[in-house]
Amino acid sequence: MREPKNVVEILRYARHDWLNQLQLIKGNLELGKTNRAKEIIDEIIIDARNESNLSNLGLDDFSSLLLTCNWMQHFFRLEYEVLEVSGTFPLEDQVITSWMNHLFLYLEDSFDPQGENHVFISIEVTSEWTRLFIEVRGEFLPNSNIVTYIHKHPLKRGAVHFIDETEGELTFEIMIHA
Numbered sequence: 001m002r003e004p005k006n007v008v009e010i011l012r013y014a015r016h017d018w019l020n021q022l023q024l025i026k027g028n029l030e031l032g033k034t035n036r037a038k039e040i041i042d043e044i045i046i047d048a049r050n051e052s053n054l055s056n057l058g059l060d061d062f063s064s065l066l067l068t069c070n071w072m073q074h075f076f077r078l079e080y081e082v083l084e085v086s087g088t089f090p091l092e093d094q095v096i097t098s099w100m101n102h103l104f105l106y107l108e109d110s111f112d113p114q115g116e117n118h119v120f121i122s123i124e125v126t127s128e129w130t131r132l133f134i135e136v137r138g139e140f141l142p143n144s145n146i147v148t149y150i151h152k153h154p155l156k157r158g159a160v161h162f163i164d165e166t167e168g169e170l171t172f173e174i175m176i177h178a
Helices: 007-030 034-055 060-071 093-110 146-152
Strands: 077-085 118-125 129-137 158-166 169-177
Touching: 007 034, 007 060, 034 060, 034 077, 060 077, 060 093, 093 146, 146 158, 146 169
Parallel strands: 077 118
Antiparallel strands: 118 129, 129 169, 158 169
């Protein structure tokens, strides 16, 4: 899919996702799997809270990027959560959006298109610092080196700490002080 260009397209994608979720609930109820239907409803509630928290960061472009990422034809699936917001995000919207866009483009070139690839982002904002915890899992192409890429393209005012790097998985955090 290409990037949605207007409100009608955005609503079309959102409606499609919502109908898929409703069909999952309905299908599980018809099969008598009420516990699974309840789990799906709980997952929808968690996703809606994360979407709300993300939208309330005051970073419209960054929020749009994360909210619509899975509508595009990426070689990865994005998940995110917003853990805590008790302060103001310390970077301009364009700075974090541009950096994340470049990371996504690099990942596109790094992942095996046939692999099961995931990117998970956890966001925590306090009055003293903001933490982006990023976990990347999947099947990387032999010539990709995401660690080198991140070192060569640091986020403005962000200190990168690599937590774990194994074959097929990379975990790192970016700390940005207010």
